[in-house]
Amino acid sequence: MYRLTIFLILFGIWLIFSGQFDVFHLTLGLLSSLFITLISSDFFFEDRSKTLGNRIKEAFRIPGYLLWLLYQILLSNIHVLKLAFSPRPTEKIDPSIVRIKTKLKTDFGRFILANSITLTPGTITIDVQDDELLIHSITEHTASGVKDDAMERKISKVFEGGEL
Numbered sequence: 694m695y696r697l698t699i700f701l702i703l704f705g706i707w708l709i710f711s712g713q714f715d716v717f718h719l720t721l722g723l724l725s726s727l728f729i730t731l732i733s734s735d736f737f738f739e740d741r742s743k744t745l746g747n748r749i750k751e752a753f754r755i756p757g758y759l760l761w762l763l764y765q766i767l768l769s770n771i772h773v774l775k776l777a778f779s780p781r782p783t784e785k786i787d788p789s790i791v792r793i794k795t796k797l798k799t800d801f802g803r804f805i806l807a808n809s810i811t812l813t814p815g816t817i818t819i820d821v822q823d824d825e826l827l828i829h830s831i832t833e834h835t836a837s838g839v840k841d842d843a844m845e846r847k848i849s850k851v852f853e854g855g856e857l
Contacts, residue, residue, distance in 0.1 A: 696730055696731075699730050700726055700727060700730040703725075703726040703729055703730060704722060704723060704726040707722035707725065707726055708722065747854065750854075751851060751852060751854075754850065754851040755851060757851075758847050758848070758851045761847060762809055762812070762813075762844075765813055765838075765844070766812060766813055766814065769813045769814040769815050769816075769835065769838070770814050772814070772815060772832075772834060772835065773814045773815050773831070776831070776832065785832060786831060786832060787831075787832050787833050788829065788830065788831055788832075789829075789830050789833070789836050790819070790827060790828070790829055790830075791827075791828045791829075791830050791836050791839050791840065792825060792826070792827055792828075793825070793826050793828065793839060793840060794824055794825055795824050795825070795826060795845055796824070796842075796845065796849070797824070797845060797848060797849055797853065798853055799852065799853060801852060802848050802849065802852050802853050803821055803824070803826070804821075805848050805852060806826065806844060806845055806848050807821050807826055809844055809848070810826070810828055810839060810844070813835075813838070815830065815831040815832060815834075815835035816828055816829065816830050816831070816835050816838070816839055817829045
């Protein structure tokens with residue numbers, strides 16, 4: 694049932710984006726969707742025990758997280774811009790490596806956290822080992838932002854259905 698659902702979603706997306714409904718394009722879409730389903734259906738949802746209702750709730754929480762993340766990216770961009778245009782930027786830059794332990798339970802949650810940190814200017818996730826993230830930070834301000842667990846709590850609320 695799971696693979697059939699993935700196939701139908703992919704084929705539906707193919708139909709919407711291709712806009713072609715002749716035999717050739719429908720057959721190509723059918724074969725492509727089938728192939729992708731067979732080789733990658735295990736990648737879509739790690740935890741298959743979640744109900745459709747939980748998946749729908751997750752889908753409705755994602756835009757709120759993305760808006761919050763975009764706001765954080767904007768704030769970080771402003772911080773890095775101030776650094777770049779300050780009279781003595783080398784005095785303000787204080788690179789450091791920060792190691793944080795995450796309380797996120799799933800690999801997907803940790804994946805989202807690591808990528809969200811990397812998307813935020815001034816920080817890069819270097820390594821993820823189990824529940825530890827190794828992060829390069831350009832200033833003390835960005836390091837303190839990484840140590841703050843606000844991003845982790847929001848990800849937990851969206852993708853793991855609860856607070857940390």
